[in-house]
Amino acid sequence: MTISTNKRIGSIDLLKGLVMVIMALDHVRDYFHKDAFYFDPSDPAFTTLPLFFTRWITNFCAPAFSFLAGLSAFFVGRRKNKKELSVFLAKRGLWLVIIEWTIVNFAWYFDLKFRTPGLLVIWALGISMLVLALLVHLPYRAILIFSLVLIFGHNLLDPVQFENNMLWSALHQAHIFEFGNGIKFYIDYPVIPWMAVMSLGYCFGRFYAPNVDPMRRRKTLNLLGLFSILTFIIIRGINQYGDPVHWKEYDTFIQTGMSFLAATKYPPSLCYLLMTLGPAFIFLANSESWKGRMVSFFSVFGRVPFFYYILHLYLIHVLAVITGLLTGYGWKLLVLTDWVIMIPDLKGYGVNLWMVYLVWIFVIAILYPFCKKFDNYKLNHKEKWWMSYL
Numbered sequence: 001m002t003i004s005t006n007k008r009i010g011s012i013d014l015l016k017g018l019v020m021v022i023m024a025l026d027h028v029r030d031y032f033h034k035d036a037f038y039f040d041p042s043d044p045a046f047t048t049l050p051l052f053f054t055r056w057i058t059n060f061c062a063p064a065f066s067f068l069a070g071l072s073a074f075f076v077g078r079r080k081n082k083k084e085l086s087v088f089l090a091k092r093g094l095w096l097v098i099i100e101w102t103i104v105n106f107a108w109y110f111d112l113k114f115r116t117p118g119l120l121v122i123w124a125l126g127i128s129m130l131v132l133a134l135l136v137h138l139p140y141r142a143i144l145i146f147s148l149v150l151i152f153g154h155n156l157l158d159p160v161q162f163e164n165n166m167l168w169s170a171l172h173q174a175h176i177f178e179f180g181n182g183i184k185f186y187i188d189y190p191v192i193p194w195m196a197v198m199s200l201g202y203c204f205g206r207f208y209a210p211n212v213d214p215m216r217r218r219k220t221l222n223l224l225g226l227f228s229i230l231t232f233i234i235i236r237g238i239n240q241y242g243d244p245v246h247w248k249e250y251d252t253f254i255q256t257g258m259s260f261l262a263a264t265k266y267p268p269s270l271c272y273l274l275m276t277l278g279p280a281f282i283f284l285a286n287s288e289s290w291k292g293r294m295v296s297f298f299s300v301f302g303r304v305p306f307f308y309y310i311l312h313l314y315l316i317h318v319l320a321v322i323t324g325l326l327t328g329y330g331w332k333l334l335v336l337t338d339w340v341i342m343i344p345d346l347k348g349y350g351v352n353l354w355m356v357y358l359v360w361i362f363v364i365a366i367l368y369p370f371c372k373k374f375d376n377y378k379l380n381h382k383e384k385w386w387m388s389y390l
Contacts, residue, residue, distance in 0.1 A: 009208060011287040014295055015280065016068050017302030019061040021364055024312050026058035028360040031320040031333075034350030036341045042262045044255040051353055052258050059265060062121055063276040065305070066194055067201035069125060073132060074205025082137055089133035096126030107313035109336040110321075116338055118186030119170060122309075128195040135199050144203045150196035155270050157192070158244045174266040182337050190267040197273065214288060221285030228278030236260060236271045243269040300368065303375050311367055319359065324349060 030036060039046040041055040077085040100122040101114075109116055135143050154172065162168040169175040169187040177185040207217045235242040237260075247259040263272035287295075301308050317333075320340070324333040329349050336343065351359070 009288065010295070010299065011284050011290070012068060012071060013299040013302035014287055014290065015064060015283055015302070016305055017298035017300060019064045020301045020305050020308055021298060022058055023061040023065075024316070024363055025054065025357075025360045026061070027313065027316050028363060029054060029353075029356050031316055031340055032323065032351055032359050033353060033356050034348070035353075036350065037347045042258070044250055044258040044262070047258070049254060049258070052262075054353065054356075056258075056261060059263075059272065060276045060280065062124075062189075062194075062265075063197055063268060063273055064280045066125060066128060066197040067204070067277060067280060069129070070132065070198035070201025070203075071205055071208070072201075073129070073136075073198075074202050074208070077136065077205075085136055086133045089129045089136070093126040093129030093133065096122050096129065100126065103310060104313065107310065107317060108339075110317060111335050111337065115181075115183050116186065116336070118188065119190075120186070120188055124189035124191055124194040125198070127191045128198040131191075131195040132199055132202060136202070140203065140206065143199055147196045147200035147203060150192060151200065151273055152270055154193050154196070154267075155242055155244065172267060184338060186339070188266050193268045193273065197268075197277070218285045218288070221281045225278045225281030225283075225285060228274045228281060232271055232274035232278065235274070236263070241270075242274075243271040297368070300372050300375050304371050304378065307374050308367060308371050311370060312363060315363055315366060319363070323351075 029041070033041075033051075035041070035051070041047050041051045044052070047055075073085070073089060076088060080088065100120060101117055104120070104122050105114060105117055106112075135146065138146075157172050160168075161173065164175075164177065165173075166177065166185075166187070169177075170190060172190045172192045174190055175187050177187070179185065206212075207220060236247065239246045243264050245262075245264050247256070247262070250256045250259060261275070263269055263275055265272055268276075321331070321333045324330065324346075327349065329346065332343070332345055333340070333349075340346065
């Protein structure tokens, strides 16, 4: 059995859509959860099990999406030569960086003065595409080695610290730069680990080549997924390498377990990537033949991820402004001069965790028909070149 070069792989759209929907839960929590102003939801000393897993499950989003972006680049490369693919990735990468600093930044803050710019997830995807635009000219084995060396070895750079060095922060050391006059520059997504995740996804495209038997692909992805999870457990258990923050024992087994799972995201440690990519491999391995309404529902978001991403940010922020007005906080959420949970005047604002889930469901329900309509438009207008940027 072979796969046509023009046929979409349903499991990829499904996983992409699933992580996009889960991602919205984290952003709703940021803007609506009352406790977000007081403690880190991943801190075992203060959090609860439901809150911890509300935050923990969203850890799968950025690694899976970055990996799938690389996989999608491989599929684009089936229709283009190396030069054309390289140009496509470079243009799209630059586009994403520009979007991060404009449309996305405004969505987070609604601040026309742009006093809190940052290098966040869209930036990381954009720079990763620029790097991949160069890597695609190398032999497959060289790209794979590059990816694995960075993923498994980048934590060796953890002791290398440069105070207030923006270049190094953009590469590997997450940092917040303060310039006075209320201006902050957030670097939450250093690119070294992320570009390796995307290039690894590109390498995995080989498993979806037309001559690869689906059963062989399923077996390989399952084995790689199990290997990743087992390697995470071993490395995390040794507690020496693979994450700059070691887990520790608490008074209860549950707290200790949460500490074990609370791998570092900024930048993503080896343990973090093994913990999140392993289940993604297993999901891809076993979901190719899934059908049904729920599969179709999530796949819609997976086929229009950029469109959905922009809409969901604006919708969540608008709903937060409305909530602020209704709960006596006025227009304080309309123009944010810092990350929402960092503003002292907003302490006390927000709702409990179960209400956060209701808001999340409402957001997804509102966005679905718009995404469905845009998905149909893309399907019926493949001749429009600019669609590839949305």
